[in-house]
Structure formats: C-alpha cells, structure tokens
Amino acid sequence: MQENKNFFSGEEDMELHLWNYIDGIAEAKERTAIEKLIAENAQWHIKYSELLEVHQILNSTELEQPSLRFTKNVMEEISKLHIAPAAKDYINKKIIWGIAAFFITIILGMLVYLVGQISWSTGSADVIKIDFGKLNYSKVYSSTFVNIFMMLNIVLALMLLDKYLSNKRKKLTGA
Amino acid sequence: MHTERSDIDIISQVLQGDKQAYALLVSRYQNFVFTIVLRFIKSREDAEEIAQDVFVKAYRSLADFKGTAKFSTWLYTITTTSCITFLRKKKLDMQSLDNEQVFDSADIIDSGMSANQVEQKSKVNMVSNAIKMLSPDDAQIITLFYKAEQSLEEIAQILGIEPNAVKVRLHRARTRLKDKMQTHFKAEVNDIY
Structure with missing residues (x-):
C-alpha cells in the first residue's frame, strides 16, 4: 500500500493513472496497482468513480448531424470529377534515376578532374596538398575529357526532356 | 446477420x-x-x-x-x-484555453443558451455544451477518441504527433473539460459527483 502511494503521488498523477486504467492502456503492473488502490483507498475510489462517470458520459454524447442533402451534395460534386492517379504512378522512377545519374556523373567528373590536379610529389607521405589557387579553370573547358563529359550531360538532359515531353503527350491524349 | x-x-x-x-x-x-x-x-x-x-x-x-x-x-x-x-x-482565432477570451466566449455561450437548454438537465447535453467551450485542439482530441473510435496511435497519425503526446493532450483536454463543467454547469456536475 505504502509502495503504491509512493508510486502515484499527487492528484494530477492519480488522475493520469486512473485515465490510463479507464482507457485500458495501463500496463499489467500499473493496472494491478491501481486496482488495489481503488479497492483500498477511499480517495482513489471516489476519484475513480468520478472519472468513470465522465468517461461514460463522453462515450454517450451524440454526433452532430449535417443537413439531409449532405450526401447528395457530395455525390453531385464528385459526378463532375475523376479520381486522380496515385502519386506513385505519376512519379516516374526512370526520371528519378535519370536525375540521379546526371548528378552522379557531374560529381564523378569533378572528382576525376580534382584527383588529376593533385601533385603527388610533394615529399610528404602524410599530407596530400591540393593548391586550389593554382587550379586552371580555363583548361577545364578546353580539354577533351571535359568536352566528352559535357556532351554526356547534354545527352542525359535531352533524354530526360524527351521522356518528360512524351509523358505529357501521353497524358494529353489520354493514352 | x-x-x-x-x-x-x-x-x-x-x-x-x-x-x-x-x-x-x-x-x-x-x-x-x-x-x-x-x-x-x-x-x-x-x-x-x-x-x-x-x-x-x-x-x-x-x-x-x-x-x-x-x-x-x-x-x-x-x-x-x-x-x-x-x-x-x-485568419480566424484559434482560441486558446489560456486566453481570457475563451472564458468570455464561454460565458457568452452560457448566457446565450435558451431556456430550453438551461432546463435540459441531461448530462449528455451538458458535456456536449462543455466540449463546445473547449479550444478546437482539445475538442478535436476528445471527439476523435470518444466518438470517432480512433486509438491513441491513430490519433497520433492524424495529428502528426507521438502517441505519448496524444496521451498527455487527451488527459489535459479531459481535465479542462472537467473544469469547464464545474465552472459553467455546477448544478449538473453536482448531480454527477
């Protein structure tokens, strides 16, 4: 008993535990302790009766009712509409993968270029020095590698655009 | 069948x-x-x-x-x-219970009740009226739990919060409801307790 009193201290705490018990969400140990307190402690018993009555009244309250035309109004409204396609249908996975491939290609291209700029003969075994100030950007746009890289991206972009336009055309024609 | x-x-x-x-x-x-x-x-x-x-x-x-x-x-x-x-x-006011206005509006609802309503000693009507005096958040959580037959987990999903937070909110909403009933429907509450 004393143990239970220590376990549940304060009126708010008591109410919270009683609500858990009434709502049926108290765990087995808590439920047993509350049952014991309700049976043995007058204060707990009175509070339990109060809350139980509120709970029962809350359950018996009635729902509000809309006008009698409610269902008819909704049905009239939806008669003009169509169910929208599910989000997963109109988000084409190929487009997502295409976009991902585009960015991965850019990142890989940049990494390959940066690694190519590293001076491996710095004399130190621990530190790899990259002198960003000495990066020659004008060289980037003239080298064969970058030209190929840019062409690849353009082809990917055109493929995505084509995919997007053909999807749009399909939707418009209802195919 | x-x-x-x-x-x-x-x-x-x-x-x-x-x-x-x-x-x-x-x-x-x-x-x-x-x-x-x-x-x-x-x-x-x-x-x-x-x-x-x-x-x-x-x-x-x-x-x-x-x-x-x-x-x-x-x-x-x-x-x-x-x-x-x-x-x-x-841009309607989301009334908060901590706001004095709620008590004002509650008084308005209370005083604006028809004689018919006042005469209704029904506990159910008293609780329904008390729910109307609550903030939208409190009234909604009580409605979802008691009338819409939603579990704490389902209410959490509807409101986008944790089930434990729902439990606490529900408890507070019921406490406020009890306070409202005791403040505005003393006679009827005395019948209950």
Whole structure:
C-alpha cells in the first residue's frame, strides 16, 4: 500500500493513472496497482468513480448531424470529377534515376578532374596538398575529357526532356 | 446477420469505376467528419461546406489510399488538414484555453443558451455544451477518441504527433473539460459527483 502511494503521488498523477486504467492502456503492473488502490483507498475510489462517470458520459454524447442533402451534395460534386492517379504512378522512377545519374556523373567528373590536379610529389607521405589557387579553370573547358563529359550531360538532359515531353503527350491524349 | 460491407470493399468498387458506391462511405462517415469540423469551425454552414469538401478531396485522392491505416484515420487526417487550412485562410482565432477570451466566449455561450437548454438537465447535453467551450485542439482530441473510435496511435497519425503526446493532450483536454463543467454547469456536475 505504502509502495503504491509512493508510486502515484499527487492528484494530477492519480488522475493520469486512473485515465490510463479507464482507457485500458495501463500496463499489467500499473493496472494491478491501481486496482488495489481503488479497492483500498477511499480517495482513489471516489476519484475513480468520478472519472468513470465522465468517461461514460463522453462515450454517450451524440454526433452532430449535417443537413439531409449532405450526401447528395457530395455525390453531385464528385459526378463532375475523376479520381486522380496515385502519386506513385505519376512519379516516374526512370526520371528519378535519370536525375540521379546526371548528378552522379557531374560529381564523378569533378572528382576525376580534382584527383588529376593533385601533385603527388610533394615529399610528404602524410599530407596530400591540393593548391586550389593554382587550379586552371580555363583548361577545364578546353580539354577533351571535359568536352566528352559535357556532351554526356547534354545527352542525359535531352533524354530526360524527351521522356518528360512524351509523358505529357501521353497524358494529353489520354493514352 | 451482419451485412455491412467493409470500407476496403467499397473503396475497391469505387476505384473500379462505381462512383455511386462512394455514397455509402459518405453516409457512413458524414456525422463523424461533420462533428470534427464543428469542433474547429463554429458556423454550421461553413462546417458543412468544409465537411463536403473533405469528402470531395478524399474521393479525388482515393487512389492514394494504401489501406495501411483505417479509412477513417485517413479521412480524419484530411478533415484536420482542411480545417486548419480553412482557419488559416479565414485568419480566424484559434482560441486558446489560456486566453481570457475563451472564458468570455464561454460565458457568452452560457448566457446565450435558451431556456430550453438551461432546463435540459441531461448530462449528455451538458458535456456536449462543455466540449463546445473547449479550444478546437482539445475538442478535436476528445471527439476523435470518444466518438470517432480512433486509438491513441491513430490519433497520433492524424495529428502528426507521438502517441505519448496524444496521451498527455487527451488527459489535459479531459481535465479542462472537467473544469469547464464545474465552472459553467455546477448544478449538473453536482448531480454527477
């Protein structure tokens, strides 16, 4: 008993535990302790009766009712509409993968270029020095590698655009 | 014999093109949705319009209903979002219980009650009136739990919060409801306690 009193201290705490018990969400140990307190402690018993009555009244309250035309109004409204396609249908996975491939290609291209700029003969075994100030950007746009890289991206972009336009055309024609 | 068709059956029928089957879902849930909307929006006209809009939105998005949760939970999520959007658009005051205005408006509701209402000693009516005096958040959580038959987990999903937070909010809402009842319906409360 004393143990239970220590376990549940304060009126708010008591109410919270009683609500858990009434709502049926108290765990087995808590439920047993509350049952014991309700049976043995007058204060707990009175509070339990109060809350139980509120709970029962809350359950018996009635729902509000809309006008009698409610269902008819909704049905009239939806008669003009169509169910929208599910989000997963109109988000084409190929487009997502295409976009991902585009960015991965850019990142890989940049990494390959940066690694190519590293001076491996710095004399130190621990530190790899990259002198960003000495990066020659004008060289980037003239080298064969970058030209190929840019062409690849353009082809990917055109493929995505084509995919997007053909999807749009399909939707418009209802195919 | 229990012949009521499940929500999932009706939904698959609607998705196959039988629009009229949707009327079954509307009549099944219209009172629940309307009651929840009324907890946010006090005007019955506006509430009815929003509740209708909820069913139209649900119909339009029916293909997105995956069936992982109950249809009612999904529908009440749309209801809550629609109410919040409406209130934001209208810039209506989301009354807070900590705000003195609530007590003013509660007094207005109280004093504005017809003799008929005052005479009604029904406990059920007293609780319904007390719920109307609560903040939309408190009234909604009580309605979802007691009337819309949603579990704490489902309410958490509808409100986008943790189930433990729902438990605490529900407890506070009930405490405030009890306070409202004791403040504004003393005589009736004395009948209870």
